[in-house]
Amino acid sequence: MVLTVKANQERIIHLEDDVKELNGRVTNLETNMTDLLARLDIIIKMGRVTLIIVASALGLDVGIEGGMF
Secondary structure, eight states: OOOOHHHHHHHHHHHHHHHHHHHHHHHHHHHHHHHHHHHHHHHHHHHHHHHHHHHHHHHHHHHHHHHHO
16 A cells, blocks of 8 residues: 555544544543532532531430430
């Protein structure tokens, strides 16, 4: 198979187009990953707050019940 200069130029152009498309996809994935990590961070913080509230409420109940007897 003999490749001419024109055939090589066309292959290069197609490869450059593929690289641009992949670059766009990677950028999109990076954006989605950043968004996902931010949401996950918020969910984790909300879980910690909920855990603290539940733990303090249980501690308060045990303290009141213990003091009443």
